[in-house]
């Protein structure tokens with residue numbers, strides 16, 4: 127097929143917290159339109175890596191390139207304008223605000239007028255929350271809240287969408303809905319993804335490719351079949 131272009135690349139990316147190295151010289155890349163899952167044991171550095179990419183954490187060393195330019199020192203808002211958006215592991219919806227008020231929060235910095243309204247409506251519709259606009263977010267199910275958060279991240283019109291544990295704690299049906307949504311955004315809008323998720327059934331349903339992170343560095347990369355059948359990958363999950 128056609129040669130695919132690299133969308134994102136990290137070069138020797140390091141993040142230290144005091145004397146502890148959370149991300150240890152990571153070389154990692156994502157192609158345009160690729161759907162990559164990032165797995166690895168707790169504490170492997172997965173969330174840290176995504177925060178470095180979206181710019182809410184500053185690296186201790188190394189470089190990040192996106193769409194042909196270096197973005198290592200670029201402000202987070204500027205990265206959003208360039209097409210990088212993230213749903214964080216820790217929930218960021220406000221329970222006492224309505225669905226519409228929540229949906230407005232990320233968009234309002236980046237669009238106004240009719241364009242803002244269009245994006246807010248689309249985020250709500252895509253999240254399957256039409257009719258729930260005036261409901262306080264605290265009244266939504268956990269699955270609906272995750273759908274709202276994904277909609278809020280997607281409303282920033284990204285080319286690269288980072289999702290940190292979008293289905294943790296959800297039912298099988300809710301997982302299926304979110305898997306379908308991610309695939310639709312990937313196929314119909316060409317959005318590239320990095321999705322952190324532990325559940326290998328879910329990863330197998332959505333991923334083009336899988337990266338395993340272990341002790342702050344890339345341990346393996348491959349298809350879900352290659353990763354699942356790798357005894358060394360099993361060993362690190364058992365604490366080796």
Ligand code: ADP
Nearest residue numbers: 143146148166167168169170171172173174175
């Ligand atoms: P994962 O998402 O793979 O579970 P994280 O990236 O959240 O792992 O964390 C990697 C390591 O870095 C963990 O040992 C964690 O305790 C540590 N860490 C993460 N954020 C901070 C922080 N702000 N300050 C100190 N240590 C941190």
Ligand code: MG
Nearest residue numbers: 172173174215
């Ligand atoms: Mg994490």
